[in-house]
Structure formats: structure tokens, C-alpha cells
Amino acid sequence: MFVGKSLVLGPIGAQLDEASAGAIGRAMKAASFKADFAKSLEILAPAGLSMDRIVLIGAGDGLPGVTDFLKLGGAAMGALKDVEEISVIAELDAADIGAGASSLIAMGMKLRAYDFDRYKTEKGQPKEQKAASNVAILCADADGAEAAWQEDCVVADGALLARDLVNEPANVLGPKEFAAKAKALEALGAKVDILKQDELEELGMNALLGVAQGSVRKPRVAVMKWKGGDKDAAPVVFIGKGVVFDSGGISIKPAAGMEDMKGDMGGAAAVTGLMHALCARKAKLNAIGIIGLVENMPDGNSMRPGDIITSMSGQTIEVVNTDAEGRLVLADLLHYAKEKFEPRFMINLATLTGAVVVALGAHNAGIFSNSDGLCEQLSASGELTGETVWRLPLGKDYDKMIDSKFADMKNSGGRWAGSITAAQFLKRFVGDVDWVHIDVAGTAMDSPKTEISQGWASGFGVRLLDRLVKDHYEN
Numbered sequence: 097m098f099v100g101k102s103l104v105l106g107p108i109g110a111q112l113d114e115a116s117a118g119a120i121g122r123a124m125k126a127a128s129f130k131a132d133f134a135k136s137l138e139i140l141a142p143a144g145l146s147m148d149r150i151v152l153i154g155a156g157d158g159l160p161g162v163t164d165f166l167k168l169g170g171a172a173m174g175a176l177k178d179v180e181e182i183s184v185i186a187e188l189d190a191a192d193i194g195a196g197a198s199s200l201i202a203m204g205m206k207l208r209a210y211d212f213d214r215y216k217t218e219k220g221q222p223k224e225q226k227a228a229s230n231v232a233i234l235c236a237d238a239d240g241a242e243a244a245w246q247e248d249c250v251v252a253d254g255a256l257l258a259r260d261l262v263n264e265p266a267n268v269l270g271p272k273e274f275a276a277k278a279k280a281l282e283a284l285g286a287k288v289d290i291l292k293q294d295e296l297e298e299l300g301m302n303a304l305l306g307v308a309q310g311s312v313r314k315p316r317v318a319v320m321k322w323k324g325g326d327k328d329a330a331p332v333v334f335i336g337k338g339v340v341f342d343s344g345g346i347s348i349k350p351a352a353g354m355e356d357m358k359g360d361m362g363g364a365a366a367v368t369g370l371m372h373a374l375c376a377r378k379a380k381l382n383a384i385g386i387i388g389l390v391e392n393m394p395d396g397n398s399m400r401p402g403d404i405i406t407s408m409s410g411q412t413i414e415v416v417n418t419d420a421e422g423r424l425v426l427a428d429l430l431h432y433a434k435e436k437f438e439p440r441f442m443i444n445l446a447t448l449t450g451a452v453v454v455a456l457g458a459h460n461a462g463i464f465s466n467s468d469g470l471c472e473q474l475s476a477s478g479e480l481t482g483e484t485v486w487r488l489p490l491g492k493d494y495d496k497m498i499d500s501k502f503a504d505m506k507n508s509g510g511r512w513a514g515s516i517t518a519a520q521f522l523k524r525f526v527g528d529v530d531w532v533h534i535d536v537a538g539t540a541m542d543s544p545k546t547e548i549s550q551g552w553a554s555g556f557g558v559r560l561l562d563r564l565v566k567d568h569y570e571n
């Protein structure tokens with residue numbers, strides 16, 4: 097149950113306190129419990145009650161906001177790890193907290209309960225998988241909470257799918273295996289096309305193919321289509337960078353930390369998780385997810401620095417650094433999406449630059465856009481989900497930094513403003529479609545522990561974009 101700074105219990109809490117001869121009130125006093133936000137107090141085997149424990153979660157002062165309910169749920173699950181039966185008393189400061197907030201608490205619990213331990217053994221034997229906790233939420237408007245949960249549950253599933261994909265090591269999850277995960281969305285009613293090497297060659301996706309050519313594992317592009325809107329309505333399109341492993345290629349990365357580059361498909365994972373959510377909750381719009389799945393490896397057949405490739409758009413690119421590979425993959429996908437689907441908007445997600453980690457850390461994704469309106473909508477969705485974004489500038493002077501002596505452009509503008517010049521590169525492929533590039537290098541992977549995540553893969557982007565769609569693009 098939840099307690100605000102007043103330390104006043106709600107109706108059910110007050111009943112339990114009475115039935116236990118004041119055990120809850122006494123415990124709060126004895127422990128000097130201040131109900132600070134997300135702090136917990138555990139009362140074991142309360143006398144006169146059949147339950148094994150009561151856990152109080154502090155809600156701090158003031159009315160909690162939307163993301164606070166997620167965190168309160170997360171804190172509750174953190175305090176109740178490994179408990180099989182959990183009843184959540186959804187009241188605060190003597191009142192019921194409402195259906196929407198109850199569902200958010202459940203969502204926070206589900207997100208916090210996720211742990212990626214599938215490769216941990218007990219003395220060489222696969223670890224016994226613990227059954228999920230059985231959670232009941234006690235709130236006044238049960239029907240309303242149930243309805244909200246129908247949607248929130250599958251959005252959380254999408255975020256957890258994204259986490260799974262990001263956590264999975266690259267030997268297990270190559271382009272082919274990732275494509276199979278995308279294909280599995282057909283069970284939810286999506287139509288999924290998997291484009292292989294020969295089709296990508298036919299389309300002329302030479303920038304994407306250039307990245308893939310050093311790997312023994314062939315590339316895939318997955319196109320996931322959800323039709324929940326009017327037959328002829330223009331779709332919204334989400335595009336993800338899916339570099340299953342980024343060694344840097346011939347411009348090889350230093351050894352230290354290279355293992356993190358199994359997460360260089362965080363953009364593609366978010367797009368897949370988002371499509372899962374939209375299909376599973378039968379979102380009322382047409383949406384398309386496109387992910388470019390490649391591996392960037394050094395090899396006798398790799399691209400070299402200095403190579404010039406002709407992208408699908410016809411524009412030529414001098415590859416001055418084979419480690420600036422994500423933008424090559426996205427360049428062809430953005431052009432393909434624009435030509436083939438005439439989208440309402442295109443949003444791409446990518447773990448694109450180390451520079452955005454330097455600028456914003458793990459607490460904001462960088463956004464770059466040609467549309468003020470989309471940026472405002474995204475910022476609002478960020479505040480509502482806790483997946484926050486911060487806009488960085490674009491402009492002619494930055495664009496000039498990627499002009500090349502030998503080709504139309506080069507794929508790196510150097511260290512300074514590295515995130516912006518990467519975005520300028522992408523912008524050369526979007527035409528006049530409304531577009532946002534979200535650089536999730538700091539937010540999707542190698543993420544800190546929070547109330548709702550046990551760290552590394554965060555699933556960043558799924559809840560953010562589901563919210564954007566729900567609030568602005570459904571009928």
C-alpha cells in the first residue's frame with residue numbers, strides 16, 4: 097500500500113491497521129518512516145492478519161504525476177522480489193488512486209520484475225525459472241482499471257521484448273534470427289516482409305549492403321505492417337538501426353567496452369517492440385516498422401575507408417570511417433520508406449553516436465527534426481512516459497561539414513558536433529517528409545538501474561512512441 101507524507105492510511109489500510117491492533121501505525125513510528133518517495137517499510141507477520149507481510153511504499157509529498165505511479169509500482173515490486181502472491185492496495189492519502197493510476201502501478205511492477213538471467217546456471221544446469229508473481233490490484237473502479245490494463249500490459253510486453261532483443265548477445269541474435277523475431281509479429285495480425293541480400297541488391301541499397309559486406313552473416317531488412325486505420329490512410333513509419341554487432345569494421349573500435357556493441361540494434365529493438373504494442377492493442381491507424389539488420393565486421397571483403405558507394409537515392413557517399421555505419425544503413429531505409437510508403441511522418445531510432453552520450457547521458461535521448469510540431473508532440477509524450485527527449489539543432493553550417501572532396505557527402509564530419517553532423521547526413525535522405533531522428537545511444541543500452549528497470553537494456557522508445565501514437569495519430 098502507498099502512503100503520502102501525511103502518513104494517513106486509506107480505507108482498506110485503516111481496516112488492516114485496526115485488525116492488527118495498530119501494527120501499521122506503530123511500525124511507521126518505530127522506524128521513523130517519513131514516506132519519502134519510493135522508500136519502503138516492511139512489516140513482517142502482522143499480528144491478527146493472515147498475510148505474511150505488509151509493505152508500505154512512500155509516495156512523497158504532493159500529487160504524484162503519471163511517471164511517479166510507474167515508479168511507485170516499480171518500487172513495490174523491488175521490495176517484494178520473489179513473493180508469489182501480491183495484493184496491491186491502490187489508495188493514497190485516504191482516497192482511492194483511480195483506474196488509470198492503478199494500471200500504471202501494475203505496469204511499473206511488470207517492468208521492474210524483468211530480469212535477463214537466461215544464461216545464468218546453477219552449477220552448469222539451467223536455472224529453474226521462477227513463476228511470475230500473482231498480482232491483484234484492489235481499487236474502486238475495477239472495470240476501468242481492467243480496461244486500462246488491457247492496453248498498458250501489451251505496451252509493457254513491447255518494452256520487455258525490446259529489452260530482450262538488446263540484452264541478447266550477437267552470437268545468438270544475428271540478422272537472420274532478429275528477422276525471425278520480427279516475422280513472429282504476424283501472430284498478432286501484422287504483415288511482415290523479410291528482404292534478403294538479392295532483393296536488397298535489386299533495390300540498390302548499396303549503403304546498407306556496404307556495411308554488411310564484411311560479415312559472414314547476410315543482412316536482412318524486415319518490414320512490419322499494421323493496418324488498423326482507413327484502407328487508404330497514409331501510414332506513420334518507424335525505422336530502426338539494427339546493427340547486431342558494431343566492431344567498427346576496418347576502422348575498428350578499441351577493445352575496452354566493445355562488448356557493449358551487441359546493443360547497437362537498440363533502435364531496431366524499439367521499433368519491433370513498438371510494433372508489437374500497436375498490433376497487440378489493435379491501434380487505430382496504419383503503421384509500418386522498418387529495421388535494417390546487419391553486422392559491421394572487419395574482413396578481407398569489408399568496406400575500406402575511402403570507398404565511394406552509391407546509395408539507393410542515387411547520392412554518392414565517401415566512407416571516411418567504417419565505424420560511422422549506422423547512418424549508412426538508415427540512409428537507404430529512409431529513402432526506401434519515403435518512396436514506397438509516402439508516410440505521414442517518419443521517425444527513426446538509432447544508437448547512432450557516442451557524442452550524444454557525452455551531451456545528454458542516460459537521461460534524455462537526442463532528437464533532430466525538420467518539424468517543430470512533431471518535436472513538441474514527442475516532448476510531451478516524453479514527459480508523460482518518463483522517456484524524455486531533448487532537441488538539438490540542425491543547420492546549413494553543420495550540413496557543410498559532411499561535404500566531400502570526392503563524392504556528394506562523406507559519412508563522418510569528425511568529432512565536433514558529431515551527433516548533429518550524423519543527423520545532417522540522415523536529413524539528406526528524407527526529402528520533405530516530416531521526420532525525427534532519435535539518437536538513443538545513451539538511453540537504450542548500458543542504462544542505469546532505475547525504479548522500473550534492473551539495468552542495461554531499458555526498452556527505451558516503446559512507451560514514448562506508443563504514447564505519441566495514442567495521443568495524436570489514432571482516429
Ligand code: BES
Pocket residue numbers: 342360417419420421422447448449450451453507508509510514537538
Ligand atoms: N554504434 C556507435 C555509436 C555508439 C557509441 C552507440 C556508444 C552506443 C554507445 C556508432 O556506430 C559509432 O561508432 N559512431 C561513431 C561515429 C564516428 C566514427 C563518426 C562514434 O560515435 O564515435
Ligand code: MN
Pocket residue numbers: 342344418419420421422
Ligand atoms: Mn559504429
Ligand code: ZN
Pocket residue numbers: 339342360419421422447448
Ligand atoms: Zn554503430
